[in-house]
Amino acid sequence: MKTAVPATPTLVQGPVSIARQHGEACFHCGAVAKKLYADGCITLAGRDRVWPIVTCGCRRQAVAS
Numbered sequence: 001m002k003t004a005v006p007a008t009p010t011l012v013q014g015p016v017s018i019a020r021q022h023g024e025a026c027f028h029c030g031a032v033a034k035k036l037y038a039d040g041c042i043t044l045a046g047r048d049r050v051w052p053i054v055t056c057g058c059r060r061q062a063v064a065s
């Protein structure tokens with residue numbers, strides 16, 4: 001059997017804004033005007049749904065050097 005899970009989703013305990021949850025804003029800082037990159041996925045505590053998220057790179061030191 002082949003599993004189709006690309007990465008282990010990050011479990012998020014607290015409430016997440018809809019924009020961040022839906023990958024429309026940087027998950028970490030909420031930026032929407034920056035270039036956004038796919039950054040894995042999250043799952044909310046108590047839910048089965050997995051959401052792909054994006055980041056502007058604020059959590060990574062060397063994104064576009």
Ligand SMILES: [Zn+2]
Nearest residue numbers: 026029056058
């Ligand atoms: Zn950011």
